[in-house]
Amino acid sequence: MAEAVVGNTSARPALLAHAARIWGDANGVQRAAICVAVLLLIVAAFAPFIAPHEPTAQSLISRLRPPIGFERFKDGYLLGTDELGRDVLSRSLHGLQLTLILAALGATIGLLLGGTLGLVSGIAGGIVDDVVMGAVDAQIAIPFTLIALLTLAIFGSSIEVMVLVLGLYGWEQYARIVRGEVRRLMAMPFIEAARAAGASGGRIAFRHVLPNAVSPLVVQFTLSISNIVLLESTLSFLGMGVQPPTATLGSMVGIGRDYLPTAPWIVIVPAMMILLVTFAVQILGDWLRDRADVRLRDR
Amino acid sequence: MPLLSVRNLKVAFGATEAVRELSFDVPTGGTLALVGESGSGKSATALSILRLIEREGGRIAGGTITLHEDLGPVDITALDEPSLRALRGNRISMIFQEPMTSLNPVLTVGNQVAEVFIRHRYMSNRQALAAARDALDSVRMPDPQRRLSQYPHELSGGLRQRVMIAMALACRPRLLIADEPTTALDVTTQAEILNLIRELQAEIGMAVLFITHDMGVVAEIADRIVVLRDGRKVEEGAVAEVFRAPRHAYSQQLMAATPKLGSGSPAAPAGAAKLLEVRDLTTRFTVRGGFLEERRSIDAVRGVSLSLGRAETLGLVGESGCGKSTLARSILRLVEPASGGILLDGQDVMRAGRVELRALRRHAQMVFQDPYASLNPRLPVHDLVTEPARIHGVVTARDQRDLAATLLKSVGLEEDVVDRYPHQFSGGQRQRLCIARALSVKPKLIVADEPVSALDVSIARQVTDLMLELQQREGISFLFISHDIAVIERVSHRIAVMYRGEIVETGPSQAVLRDPRHPYTRRLLASVPRTDPAGRRAFVQPLPAVSSPQPGARLREAAPGHFVRENAA
Missing domain, CATH: 3.40.50.300 (P-loop containing nucleotide triphosphate hydrolases)
Structure with a gap:
């Protein structure tokens, strides 16, 4: 028990020191991205407590009210209301939460699925490689929206199905990238050196190949988070996404599009949030990639 | 002036x-x-x-x-x-x-040489091509007319360098x-x-x-x-x-x-017991043919037999593409041989299953040519040099750093570099890391494939000295592969000369170098630049062409322990 306490107290300053060092290494843009990311995460996590209204509460008498500072602004609706008189701020906060969960889960599933297939394909070669790459080609040939719509139409658009569909999105990109990297790496002398040392296939895959293939994966992961947010909005717009009245950033943009000339704030607020999410994710992704590479770390 | x-x-x-x-x-x-x-x-x-x-x-x-x-x-x-x-x-x-x-891979040789004439001599296309033909002829390019329409990948390294020289000299600079x-x-x-x-x-x-x-x-x-x-x-x-x-x-x-040919070889260890025996080893590569083309197979290594004693170094010398690297990899079964027998310390390598083979690799480690590419860039030194030991369970995770420090010391590096990464080392230091990695399992045999070819001469000298020292201290046998016969002479007790997938001559180093019997060995020795300007060779020295060895020819003993390919002598 005493040991655990000692361990705890010594771990905390170490963690703080580590964080301080990371902050010290980062440049201006990266620091901004860290701030934005932390802020978005906090806001998304505590959305139910921060939001002034229920996201689905309608108030038809106060429809299409503009944000603060404009004529016809209504007290208590800081960023205005939408076509059913729902608070845009509250809906955006709840939408942010749901969107972040969907995007993170979706991108992670895609990464794991595609990454594993690519790794297996690249290392095994032969018939396994042919089959996996055949599936990748098939996936590229069929528009993903079609698959997504079909899946949602058959299984219904619950959150769980939605996560799975978004997870399927982009797996072929991961598979192709990982396979290419793996095949390049497998020809490197240090892989042969590992084989000559007596290393097993698993050791080569997870200790020598995968860590060296991480950089392009991180980049693809960050790209796919933004793509998934957009896909989710497409599906919502087509009526197959998360069902109304539940708010996601994508569905708010999709529905608000009709009111763009008269009530642009319905679109602008969630669109700004999407922008901030993608900005933070991309900058942090690049930064993470550089930090993960020992060769770039001390520059 | x-x-x-x-x-x-x-x-x-x-x-x-x-x-x-x-x-x-x-x-x-x-x-x-x-x-x-x-x-x-x-x-x-x-x-x-x-x-x-x-x-x-x-x-x-x-x-x-x-x-x-x-x-x-x-x-x-x-x-x-x-x-x-x-x-x-x-x-x-x-x-x-x-x-x-x-050379640009998508342009024909003729186009590339002609471009110089068009650019500097303002010739027409037709004139420039004729001039290109003459230029190729003047660099003693065989069959210059045909070369004009060939692409760089169809030419050997020497012919490509001739094309480069023809281009450089086109305008008589x-x-x-x-x-x-x-x-x-x-x-x-x-x-x-x-x-x-x-x-x-x-x-x-x-x-x-x-x-x-x-x-x-x-x-x-x-x-x-x-x-x-x-x-x-x-x-x-x-x-x-x-x-x-x-x-x-x-x-x-x-x-x-600078290694000088004729400066002697280490004395052979007396009465060394056999460690490695290779009999009739053949390794075949299948080349996938194009559309409607048949698959062809190429014997990269053909019927090679050799043996290596304990604490002995066998130098394997030959030109690029002669199959010496394939032979090395076949002996460790990093490349699967088609037929033949390999005995390492009495154990049959050819018959070993996957698990046995991995266990066998503990006794035979390898050092590669390119020290930049043969170390995983993402692993710190203490993980890198102890990896074989970890794989074979020689060392626990706890003792890993101690082992790393010991290994680094034995290859002449400071102990405090254990937490660095490969990119923080120079080429020579990296090759020392590779040797330390091989040493971590106390192998009986180290196969070194051109270990010093990528290094500067003074660094190369230090690395070969280190290998000699390790051999004396730990009794390790080396199969030392190089294209540089002077380096081979310095480190090897015995030499095997490889030509087109076969060993054409083998024997004690000094016997082979002082009394070369096979025409290819003679040609190889005649080509080595003299390190003495006074002994500069005659102006033009036509090198005899050497025919490909005939299949099935056996090695004949020319002198005690000195074997030469039959059809040659």
């Missing part, structure tokens, strides 16, 4: 100075060698003369480069881009180290800059190219600025020599003088480190 005068040249890459206050003259019609190890600034100097240094991210920070022409001197550092273009490839030409990448033109070539091809450059130099009367790290090549070709170190000139003089009595300590060190 010299043709080219370089005065107080300073070249900088960012804040680093690559060349500092360098002055030298290239005499008209003469050959000056710029000699130095990597990082000495010799290539930066060459690129500055053509003002190509800006493309590489460097800049000329001071000094003058004066080309003395018939119309008066020209300061190259002050020329504008159009005048430079008229100069390059016309009055000053350059040939590069890599004939594989210096006053000065040829040759930046390590033979480093990537086999020693027999190197001898041919050096001959060719000397002949053409006499024909055209051009001056040559020869850049190399190889003292043997300098002795063969140069009149004067400038020794560079860290961008500074440390010595300059006539070749004969510098070779006889180098004045500067660095020149002396460089001379001493």
